[in-house]
Amino acid sequence: MDATTKINIPESPHERIVIVGGGFGGLQLARKLSRDDYQVVLIDKNNYHQFQPLFYQVAMAGLEPSSIVFPFRKLFQGKKNIYIRVTEVVSVEPDKKTVQTPLGFCNYDHLIIATGADTNYFGNENIEKYALPMKSVAEALYLRNNILDDYEDALTTPDYEPRQELVDIVIVGGGPTGVELAGSLAEMKKHVLPKDYPELNIEEEVDIYLVQAGGCVLKGFSDDSSAKALRYLEELGVKVLLNSRVTDFDGHHVLLKDGSSIPSQKVIWAAGVKGSPVPGLPATSITYGNRLAVDRFHRVKETEDVYAIGDVAYMEEPGWQKGHPQVAQVAIQNGANLARNFRNRIREKDLIPFAYNDKGSMATVGRGRAVVDIPKPKFQFGGFLAWLLWLVVHLFAILGTRNKLFVFINWVINYINYDQSLRLIIKPKIK
Amino acid sequence: MDATTKINIPESPHERIVIVGGGFGGLQLARKLSRDDYQVVLIDKNNYHQFQPLFYQVAMAGLEPSSIVFPFRKLFQGKKNIYIRVTEVVSVEPDKKTVQTPLGFCNYDHLIIATGADTNYFGNENIEKYALPMKSVAEALYLRNNILDDYEDALTTPDYEPRQELVDIVIVGGGPTGVELAGSLAEMKKHVLPKDYPELNIEEEVDIYLVQAGGCVLKGFSDDSSAKALRYLEELGVKVLLNSRVTDFDGHHVLLKDGSSIPSQKVIWAAGVKGSPVPGLPATSITYGNRLAVDRFHRVKETEDVYAIGDVAYMEEPGWQKGHPQVAQVAIQNGANLARNFRNRIREKDLIPFAYNDKGSMATVGRGRAVVDIPKPKFQFGGFLAWLLWLVVHLFAILGTRNKLFVFINWVINYINYDQSLRLIIKPKIK
Numbered sequence: 001m002d003a004t005t006k007i008n009i010p011e012s013p014h015e016r017i018v019i020v021g022g023g024f025g026g027l028q029l030a031r032k033l034s035r036d037d038y039q040v041v042l043i044d045k046n047n048y049h050q051f052q053p054l055f056y057q058v059a060m061a062g063l064e065p066s067s068i069v070f071p072f073r074k075l076f077q078g079k080k081n082i083y084i085r086v087t088e089v090v091s092v093e094p095d096k097k098t099v100q101t102p103l104g105f106c107n108y109d110h111l112i113i114a115t116g117a118d119t120n121y122f123g124n125e126n127i128e129k130y131a132l133p134m135k136s137v138a139e140a141l142y143l144r145n146n147i148l149d150d151y152e153d154a155l156t157t158p159d160y161e162p163r164q165e166l167v168d169i170v171i172v173g174g175g176p177t178g179v180e181l182a183g184s185l186a187e188m189k190k191h192v193l194p195k196d197y198p199e200l201n202i203e204e205e206v207d208i209y210l211v212q213a214g215g216c217v218l219k220g221f222s223d224d225s226s227a228k229a230l231r232y233l234e235e236l237g238v239k240v241l242l243n244s245r246v247t248d249f250d251g252h253h254v255l256l257k258d259g260s261s262i263p264s265q266k267v268i269w270a271a272g273v274k275g276s277p278v279p280g281l282p283a284t285s286i287t288y289g290n291r292l293a294v295d296r297f298h299r300v301k302e303t304e305d306v307y308a309i310g311d312v313a314y315m316e317e318p319g320w321q322k323g324h325p326q327v328a329q330v331a332i333q334n335g336a337n338l339a340r341n342f343r344n345r346i347r348e349k350d351l352i353p354f355a356y357n358d359k360g361s362m363a364t365v366g367r368g369r370a371v372v373d374i375p376k377p378k379f380q381f382g383g384f385l386a387w388l389l390w391l392v393v394h395l396f397a398i399l400g401t402r403n404k405l406f407v408f409i410n411w412v413i414n415y416i417n418y419d420q421s422l423r424l425i426i427k428p429k430i431k
Numbered sequence: 432m433d434a435t436t437k438i439n440i441p442e443s444p445h446e447r448i449v450i451v452g453g454g455f456g457g458l459q460l461a462r463k464l465s466r467d468d469y470q471v472v473l474i475d476k477n478n479y480h481q482f483q484p485l486f487y488q489v490a491m492a493g494l495e496p497s498s499i500v501f502p503f504r505k506l507f508q509g510k511k512n513i514y515i516r517v518t519e520v521v522s523v524e525p526d527k528k529t530v531q532t533p534l535g536f537c538n539y540d541h542l543i544i545a546t547g548a549d550t551n552y553f554g555n556e557n558i559e560k561y562a563l564p565m566k567s568v569a570e571a572l573y574l575r576n577n578i579l580d581d582y583e584d585a586l587t588t589p590d591y592e593p594r595q596e597l598v599d600i601v602i603v604g605g606g607p608t609g610v611e612l613a614g615s616l617a618e619m620k621k622h623v624l625p626k627d628y629p630e631l632n633i634e635e636e637v638d639i640y641l642v643q644a645g646g647c648v649l650k651g652f653s654d655d656s657s658a659k660a661l662r663y664l665e666e667l668g669v670k671v672l673l674n675s676r677v678t679d680f681d682g683h684h685v686l687l688k689d690g691s692s693i694p695s696q697k698v699i700w701a702a703g704v705k706g707s708p709v710p711g712l713p714a715t716s717i718t719y720g721n722r723l724a725v726d727r728f729h730r731v732k733e734t735e736d737v738y739a740i741g742d743v744a745y746m747e748e749p750g751w752q753k754g755h756p757q758v759a760q761v762a763i764q765n766g767a768n769l770a771r772n773f774r775n776r777i778r779e780k781d782l783i784p785f786a787y788n789d790k791g792s793m794a795t796v797g798r799g800r801a802v803v804d805i806p807k808p809k810f811q812f813g814g815f816l817a818w819l820l821w822l823v824v825h826l827f828a829i830l831g832t833r834n835k836l837f838v839f840i841n842w843v844i845n846y847i848n849y850d851q852s853l854r855l856i857i858k859p860k861i862k
Binding site for chain 1: 495508516587589
C-alpha cells in the first residue's frame with residue numbers, strides 16, 4: 001500500500017471520530033460513543049484490549065493472556081457504528097485531517113490520540129538493549145518464557161558464577177508494577193521452584209532484587225502504605241535496595257551507582273514511562289514526559305480537532321498542577337468525559353471541563369497482602385483485607401469485559417495450592 | 432557447548448534409560464518407570480507434553496494451549512529418579528552409547544526413541560514452503576494467528592479476487608484431523624465470523640474445502656461411519672472434494688489434479704505423516720513411512736539397547752501385518768509394555784511381547800456430532816451420543832495429567848454460546 005491508498009471504511013452520513021489506541025482511555029471512549037451519531041474508527045496494533053494491571057501475573061505464569069486481554073471484535077459485537085482496524089498509525093497530517101497507516105490513509109473529522117506510554121530507559125542504550133520491559137502482554141509472555149528458559153539452562157550449568165546469572169532476577173523500579181512483580185517472584189521462589197527444580201539449590205542460590213532510586217517503595221502512596229509494602233517485601237525475602245540506581249547492564253552483570261554489581265541476565269525494567277505520541281503533531285504540543293499538552297477539554301495544544309486522553313496526555317487542573325498520575329483511572333475518566341462532550345456537541349449543550357475524581361491507589365505484595373490508600377476520607381489499610389479488596393476491584397474491572405468466572409476460579413485454585421500448570425514455554429512457530 | 436562436554440546429570444547407582452520425546456509413548460514409559468530402580472532421563476524440545484488430539488481446538492481458538500499441554504516438571508514433581516532436559520537430540524552414536532545434544536552429550540544404558548512423526552509433504556517443495564502444518568501446539572497457535580490476521584486483512588481488501596484468497600480455507604487430508612478441523616471451521620463460519628466481521632459477506636464469500644485423495648473421508652473407519660462423517664460435513668456446508676488431490680500451491684492458488692484451482696492463501700496440510708527417527712541409527716533399521724523397524728519387544732532392528740515406541744516405530748504383529756496405526760493408543764500401550772519389560776528385566780522375569788488392544792476409533796464433526804467405531808464386539812454409532820462419548824473419553828484422557836475442570840467448563844460455555852474470547856493474535860514479542 002502507498003500513501004495514496006484510502007483505507008477501506010464505508011462512507012457514513014455522520015462525522016468520523018478516529019481513535020488511535022484501544023487501552024483504557026480509547027476503549028472507554030469508543031464504548032460510550034457506540035450508540036451515538038458518529039462513525040467511530042478504532043485503530044490498534046493488536047486485535048485486543050489489554051488489562052495492564054495484571055500483566056505481571058502473565059509474566060509469573062499465574063494467568064493466561066486470554067484471561068486479561070479481550071478481543072475488540074467481541075467487545076463491539078453488534079455495534080454498527082464502530083469500525084475496528086488492526087494496524088499502526090505511522091503519522092498524522094493535521095492539515096489534511098488524515099492519519100497514515102500501512103493499510104493506507106484514513107480521514108478524520110475528530111482525532112483522538114490514546115496511544116498511552118512506553119518504557120522509558122532515560123537514554124541508557126545498554127539497558128534498552130538488554131533489559132526486559134513489561135508494557136504489553138506480548139512482553140509479559142516473552143518475560144515468562146525467558147525466566148523459564150533460564151531455569152532450564154541453569155540445570156546444565158555446573159559452575160556457580162554463570163548459574164547465578166541465570167537464576168538471579170533484578171527488578172528496577174519500586175512502583176506498583178515493580179512491587180507486585182517482586183512479590184510474586186518471591187512466592188514463586190518459595191513455593192514453585194523448589195518443587196520444579198529439586199536439582200537446584202533454590203533457597204540459597206536464587207535472589208530477587210528490587211532496585212529503587214528513592215528512599216521508599218510505592219512513592220506517591222501514603223507513608224504508612226509505603227512502609228508496609230517494604231516490610232511485606234522483606235518478609236517474602238526480596239532484597240530491596242533503596243536509594244540505589246542501575247547505571248549500566250551488559251546482559252550479564254548489573255552495575256549499581258555505588259560501584260557494586262549483581263550477576264544476572266534478567267533485568268526487568270519498571271522504572272519509568274514516557275508518552276508515545278504519534279509523529280506529525282507540532283513539536284510545541286509535546287511537554288513533560290513526552291506527553292501531549294491538552295486543555296481541560298482534552299484538546300491538544302496548537303492543533304484543531306485533535307484530542308489526547310490517558311497516559312499520553314498531560315493536563316493541569318487545580319489540585320493537579322503537575323498533571324494527573326499515569327494510571328488507568330485517569331484514562332478511563334478522560335475517555336468518559338470526552339465521550340460526554342462529543343454527545344453534548346451534537347445536542348448543542350455546553351462542554352464540561354475534565355475534573356479528576358481520585359478513587360485511591362492499591363498494590364498487592366504476593367498472595368494475601370496488599371496496601372490500599374483512600375483519599376476521601378483520608379484512610380489507609382493493609383494486610384489480608386486490603387488484598388481481598390484488591391481482588392474484588394480487579395475482578396469487577398474485568399467483569400464488564402469478560403466472563404470473570406475463569407479468572408476467579410483460576411485465582412482461587414492458585415491461591416489454595418500455589419501451583420499453576422501455566423509454566424509453558426510456548427512460542428508460536430514462525431515458518 | 433561442543434561434542435566433548437558432558438550434559439549435567441547426577442551420577443546414579445542405577446542403569447540410565449534415556450527417553451527421546453515426551454509424547455504419548457515417552458510420557459507413559461517415564462511415568463511407569465518413575466518408581467523403579469532406573470535413572471530416567473527424559474529429553475524433549477519443549478518443557479511440556481502436548482495432547483495432540485485437541486490441537487485443532489487451539490487452532491480454532493476454542494481452547495487455550497495451556498488447557499491441552501502439561502509441563503513435564505509439574506507432571507514429575509517429587510519423582511526423584513526422573514531427570515528432564517529441555518533440548519534436542521541431534522544424533523545417536525550407538526557404538527559409544529551416547530546421544531548428542533546442543534547442551535552436550537549424554538550416555539545411556541538403554542535408549543528409547545519416541546520422537547513420533549512429522550508432516551509428510553510427499554516431496555512437494557512448494558507445498559512444504561507454503562502450506563500450514565499442525566503437528567505441534569506452536570503450529571496450531573501459528574495457524575490461529577494466521578486465520579485471524581487474514582480476516583483482518585480481508586476488511587481492507589476491497590477487490591473480490593484477492594479477498595477470496597484471504598477468506599477461503601483449504602484443508603488437505605480426510606483423516607480425523609482434517610475432518611475435525613473442517614467441522615469446527617464450518618461452525619466458526621456459521622456462528623462466530625458473521626458477528627465479528629459484519630462488514631464481510633461471510634455466508635457467501637467464505638468457503639471451507641476439504642480435499643481428500645480417496646473416495647471417502649475417515650479411511651480406516653467402518654463404511655457406515657465414513658458415510659455419516661461425510662454427511663455431517665456436507666450439512667455443515669463444507670465443500671468436500673473426494674478423489675481429488677492438491678498437486679501444487681504457490682501461496683495464492685491451490686492447484687488440483689483435475690486442473691482446476693481454488694484461490695486461497697491458507698492450505699492446512701493434514702494429508703500424511705512420516706516417522707522422524709534420530710540421525711545416527713543404521714539406515715537398514717528404517718522401513719516403511721520412515722519408521723524404525725522394531726521387534727515385538729520394541730527393540731530397533733540391527734541395534735543394541737535401542738528401542739522405539741509410538742508413531743516412529745513400525746512393528747508387525749499377527750493381525751497387524753502392515754504395522755499398527757499411528758495413533759495415541761498404540762503409543763501409550765507401547766510405552767506401558769516396554770516399562771513392564773524393563774521392570775521384568777530387573778526382577779529376572781520373562782519379557783512380554785507387545786500385543787495391541789484396539790479400543791476403537793472416534794472422530795467429531797463440529798459440536799454435537801461424532802462417529803464411533805468399536806471393534807469388539809463390532810459396533811458403530813454416530814450423532815449426539817457419539818459426541819458425548821468422544822467428550823468423556825477426551826476429558827478422561829487429560830484427567831490424569833491436569834485439573835480437567837477448566838477444560839470442561841470451557842467446553843460447556845463454548846457449547847452453549849458458540850463464542851469464545853480466545854480470538855487473540857498474541858505473539859510473544861521478540862527483542
